[in-house]
Amino acid sequence: LAHGAGGKATHTLIEGVFLESFRNPVLEPLEDGAVIDEMAFTTDSFVVTPLFFPGGDIGDLAVNGTVNDLAMCGARPRYLSAGFILEEGFPIAHLRRITASMAAAAEAAGVHIVTGDTKVVERGKADGCYVVTSGVGTLERPTRLSAAAARPGDAVIVSGPIGEHGITIMLARGELDIQADLTSDTAPLNELAARLLDACDDGDVRCLRDATRGGVATVLNEIAEASKAAIVVNEDIIPVRPDVRGACELLGIDPLYVACEGRMVAIVSQASAEAALTALHSHPLGREAAIVGRVNDDPPGLVLLKTAFGGTRIVDLLVGDPLPRIC
Amino acid sequence: MHTEPLDGPIRRHVRVEGVVQGVGFRPFVYGLATRLGLAGRVGNDAGGVFVEVEGTPAGIAAFLAALERDAPPLAEIERVTVRSGEPDGGGEFTIVGSDGSGPRQALVSPDSATCGDCLTELADPADRRFGYPFINCTNCGPRFTIVRDVPYDRPNTTMAAFPMCAACAAEYADPGDRRFHAQPISCWDCGPRLRLVDAHGAELPGDPLRAAAALLRGSGVVAIKGLGGYHLAVRADDEAAASTLRARKHREDKPFAVMVPDVETAAALCELDEGAVASLTGRARPIVLLPRRGAATGRLPGAPAVAHSVAPGDRRLGLMLPYTPLHHLLLAELGTTIVLTSGNVSDEPIAYDDADALERLAGIADAFLVHDRPIHIRTDDSVVRPFLGREAVLRRSRGHVPDPVRLSRPARRPILACGAELKNTFCLVKGRHAFVSHHVGDLENYETMRSFVTGIDHFTRLFDVRPELVAHDLHPEYLSTKHALEMTGVDSVGVQHHHAHIASCLADNGEEGPVLGVAFDGLGYGADGTIWGGEFLLADLVSFRRLGHLAPVPMPGGTAAIRQPWRMAAAYLDAAYGGGPPEGLDVVRRNEAAWADVLRLGRAGVNSPTTSSAGRLFDAVSAVLGLRDTINYEGQAAVELEQHADPAEHGAYRAGVSAGRPVVVAGADLVRAAADDLLAGVAPAVVAARFHNGTADVVVRVCEMLRDESGVSAVALSGGVFQNLLLLGRVAKGLNASGFRVLTHVRVPPNDGGISVGQAAVAAARDHLPETARE
Ligand SMILES: [Fe+3]
Ligand SMILES: [Mg+2]
Ligand SMILES: [Zn+2]
Ligand SMILES: [Zn+2]
DSSP, rough: GGSSSSHHHHHIIIIIIIIHHOOOTTTTTOOEEETTTTEEEEEHHHHHSSSSSTTEEEHHHHHHHHHHHHTTTTTTEEEEEEEEEETTTTTHHHHHHHHHHHHHHHHHHHHEEEEEEEEEOOOOOOEEEEEEEEEEOOOOOOOOOOGOOOOTOOOEEEEEOOOOHHHHHHHHHHHSSOOOOOOOOOOOHOOOOOOHHHSSOOEEEEEEEEEHHHHHHHHHHHHHHTTTOOEEEEETOOOOOOOHHHHHHHTTTTGGGGGOOSOOEEEGGGHHHHHOOOOOOOOGGGGTTEEEEEEEEESSOOEEOTTTTSSSEEEOOOOOSOOOOOO | OOOOSSSEEEEEEEEEEESSSSSSHHHHHHHHHHHTTTTEEEEEEEEEEEEEEEEEEHHHHHHHHHHHTTTTTTOOOEEEEEEEEOOOOOOOOEOOOOOOOOOOOOOOHHHHBBOOHHHHHHHHSSSSSTTTTOOBBBTTBGGGGBBBBSSHHHHGGTTSOOOOOOOHHHHOOOTTSTTOOOOTTTOTTTSOOEEEEETTTTTTOOHEEEEHHHHHHHTTTTEEOOSSSEEEEEEOHHHHHHHHHHHHHHHSOOOEEESSHHHHHHHBBBBHHHHHHHHSSSSTTOOEEBBOOOOOOOOTOOOOOOOOSSTTTTEEEEEEOEEEEEEEEHHHTTSSSSEESSHHHTSSOOOHHHHHHHHTTTTTOEEEEEEOOOOOOOOOOOEEEEEEEEEEEEEEOOOTOOOEEEEOOOOOOOOEEEOOOSSOEEEEETTTTEEEEEOOOOOTTTTHHHHHHHHHHOOOOTOOOOOEEEESOOOOOOOHHHHHOOOOSSEEEEEEEEHHHHHHHHHHHHHOOOOEEEEEEEEEOOOTTTTTEEEEEEESSSSSEEEEEEEEEEEETTHHHHHHHHHHHHHHHHHHHTTOOOTTTTTHHTTTTHHHHHHHHHHHTOOOOOOOOOOHHHHHHHHHTTSSSSSSSSTHHHHHHHHOOOOOOOOOOOOOOOOSSSSSEEEHHHHHHHHHHHHHOOOOOHHHHHHHHHHHHHEEEEEHHHHHHHHHOOOESSSSSGGOOOHHHHHHHHHHHHHHHEEOSSSSOGGGGGGGHHHHHHHHHHHHHHHGOOO
């Protein structure tokens, strides 16, 4: 199970199995989507329990997730496909709710769902419903974004408060009966990304990543490793809503590792950092965007967190589920 | 073979191995040989010291007898080999120069406290080093902390920047002088200088020592550059200064160490036995944890006051004596005891680099008493305590490193053991020597992780070891594990955490097992992927079987349950009382706001791994008794529980033990008994003692069950929980009474600081198995 948690196990799986089998120059960079000619192409599978949760459902996630992967390539998302794997007996009313969410999310993101597929599997499989979406977008700017493009001096920007989606899902499972006023942050990031790219000079936005599984910590580690640079972030500045912080404290979870579905990390040159921030602030999804840290040259490949006391903690890629290390 | 005349001259080639360089060994040999009228020569080479002696058989016999017996204080002789040679007619006895070639075998010696001879000179107005804060000789002074490379010669130390003056050079070159080939020697004319600077690094006027003492007298905080790093000092009797220091360091409760001028002062503050005196006055000069003189023993007249904030809630004090000339001079100037705590903020590693220290400690220290002899490697103070008349090490660092632990059998290949995550040490094995590193610290801290990596590098150069086998913990998230797994071109071997604890105890005692191992600690990654920490193992150096453990309970919120012991109280009370804990427990009331949520978290198993940890059981009881709901340093709840217990109480709670295998111990029974007693009005100090006694009882009972089926009647006690003297004492007593042979830790810490030694011992033992039998 650890292989899906977004940490090092996932990386081992991707690099050891998939890249090994499918190796080609387009796949190799392992970005959120593939860039072919002037097109971006991506696919994603969605598995979530519960299917419906405060702020959204699996349908929103499936559309926004693929829209965001395209947006993180710097593309304008255009067309999506949708595949459904349904458990026998899955209520039609639920399926309608999901497709309605998908239609609304597509409309909001300005994309069209143009093809699809449905399979029904035996009872007890597929947890009710899995959704697979693929998408294509058009690359209309000269900027090519890459996790390997971060350079010393660049600013590290987070587009909004982190961790809402993951914590909402944990609480929505109902085992805990914990009261918190939380909703998922699922949202399409294409407009926000476009505003950011418009505000910066060509090439000044080095990299965009949506902080999904494994959260901001995982995304930062991917960038640090790909760019062979250090990323240093300040604990105090990383935006976390009080409710999320409270729930994280109770659950004993570090918000840096919690999934978001409508937040992105942007690496932007020092020169364009302020302009980038202003552009993000101008969009409802980026109101609370903040420069949370810097890219340094040393130590390459590591993400460091400056703590409130002035200490420096290593924020590592998790190998599996977080287990206590301290005595 | 030629025959030798019965009384004519004979010649012997003698090789001496061990810590024999830079400790005055050659002048000692020179003096000995000359006194006995022998001819020949002595010299250093990469393997140690070689000697050729020629003379009468009686003279040679006297020489060989005295060689080990009368060796200089800092020498650690491991092996002396003697072979016959051809007499060549004698002549003078000479010392020959160093030879830097060949494989490096000679050992670097640890730093050593200023010797008596140097102290006499320091206080003698007629001596040319009168009052010189860096006086040292072949028998004392800095070693490991200033060594950059081997061979141990001045250019390879941080003294390279100080060319000797003519007077020092003459002493250095004179075989009859106490400073013959003492690499760090210097004097007022040629050596390092003391300075007092402000928080911006600007030099303050006046005599640095006197001005620093004046600042301390006026409640100031002074950073002092020591042997292995910076300390922060305040007067120990000054409550305002001590609490200011706590606030600035963000160190809320963790005890401060105190430096006292002499043993008499130590004896006035704490109960000393012979062992304690030996630890306090020994060359290593560790911090010695000692019971304070309390109500029973009474305060002695002349005992200096110790402010409450120095060690709040602790019946012990960590005392040390001055170990550098600078400390001696400062305490003499000040005429009082001082707090001397590590120069850092909160859990950061101790500062040792001058620029870094100034930056990091600027907000803490009012002034810096510094000098210009660089510290090459950060080395914290060692911490020891007397146990059953012997010294037991809790943190093995300055004064001990890099003395090796000797393995019972030489390793087949060079080994690196990467150690644990907290209190990390690493260990390099070459042959029979296990070179345990200085205390590295908590690896999650980047500075610490960096010193882990550079430290390994330093040790591999110093001891000329290229590891071929790398041992690591099984915890996938330990940074030491990740480091081990990222190394290329080596074989790696995973060693289960508690097996490593037991193996470290075996190695410490020079044994190989099998033994019944009781490993009680905070937590370690278990072979089954759950978190262990209250383990009964049947173990030898190669393998182990888990024969018993504490019943697992959830840790609600994982790491949060470690920081907040009340969560463990919730989990344990839930296990103890099926239908909810009885009314009126104050721990429930105090944590009412989140109690129900935390219970649900644990029951649902959301981010709540289950654990058999003994440390968490102590945490739970500490919270139930109202001692600690939240901790601010590792092990605090358990420490305070021990400190609170009434040692005169001999009642004990009874924990149930399952009939099946592995034996499962119901820790919840102890928590229920404690809670019931507390509600019945029994004093918390008595409850704490009964809990300790009950834990000791069940350990003995389980060992008896396991002895019956395994036939093994030796028990090794290891893990951080056995730093608890009340528990250790009662377990050891019970086991002894039941006829067990009991192994406890002596030179290797029972806590995670010893894990690297255990990993090394296991890796070395497994490497001797035939290829097919290695795991
Ligand atoms: Fe441990
Ligand atoms: Mg994705
Ligand atoms: Zn000396
Ligand atoms: Zn001199």
